[in-house]
Amino acid sequence: MATLVSNPLGFLLSPRQQWHTVGELPDTALSGKLLYAIIFALGPCVAWYYGATKIGWTVGDGEIVLLTEASALRIVIAFYIAMLGSLAIIGYFIHWMAETYGSQSSMTKGMVVASYTATPLFIAGLCGFYPIFWLDLLLGIASLSWAVYLLYIGIPAVMGIPAERGFLYASAVVGVCMVIFMALMGSVVILWEMGLAPVFIDG
Numbered sequence: 001m002a003t004l005v006s007n008p009l010g011f012l013l014s015p016r017q018q019w020h021t022v023g024e025l026p027d028t029a030l031s032g033k034l035l036y037a038i039i040f041a042l043g044p045c046v047a048w049y050y051g052a053t054k055i056g057w058t059v060g061d062g063e064i065v066l067l068t069e070a071s072a073l074r075i076v077i078a079f080y081i082a083m084l085g086s087l088a089i090i091g092y093f094i095h096w097m098a099e100t101y102g103s104q105s106s107m108t109k110g111m112v113v114a115s116y117t118a119t120p121l122f123i124a125g126l127c128g129f130y131p132i133f134w135l136d137l138l139l140g141i142a143s144l145s146w147a148v149y150l151l152y153i154g155i156p157a158v159m160g161i162p163a164e165r166g167f168l169y170a171s172a173v174v175g176v177c178m179v180i181f182m183a184l185m186g187s188v189v190i191l192w193e194m195g196l197a198p199v200f201i202d203g
Helices: 015-024 027-040 042-055 069-096 107-117 119-129 133-159 163-196
Strands: 065-067 200-202
Touching: 015 107, 015 133, 027 042, 027 069, 027 107, 027 119, 042 065, 042 069, 042 119, 065 069, 069 107, 069 163, 107 119, 107 133, 119 133, 133 163
Parallel strands: none
Antiparallel strands: 065 200
């Protein structure tokens, strides 16, 4: 069972079964799953560091654009921290809103649900090894859509509530995610002003 819920492909191929298994786990077992996001969030960071510094990308018919290694490293570290921080906040709100929707939760359960919901984003992030703008955009949209789907089917399964109430619960969590996204966009502007702006080199 532990292997089942640690397999990211399961949330793409058999998500309902995965969520059902997660819902049956006690908090003591779920606490061991907190490493899931910490480990799998490294994938996109490594991929984009390599792609941005070794492969590069093009805009239109222009030359290949690359980032300096120092600049890319600063950005991916900030990206990693932002990912884990966002998942922690989302997990907190999943836990905090549980009683409102008639469910029993814990901070651990909320964070695990948030982490597993992000699985498609972790997998799609691996496309950074070979950056292609149009492909990355399509994969990003597809993975985000699947993550939202996972949230809507996962909340009622893990929290043990009816699907109708789970829909409202998940919708409230999506609202929190949108606020976090806007906050991150504002943070990017501030960080760029503080010296985190990307430094480009000719490919």
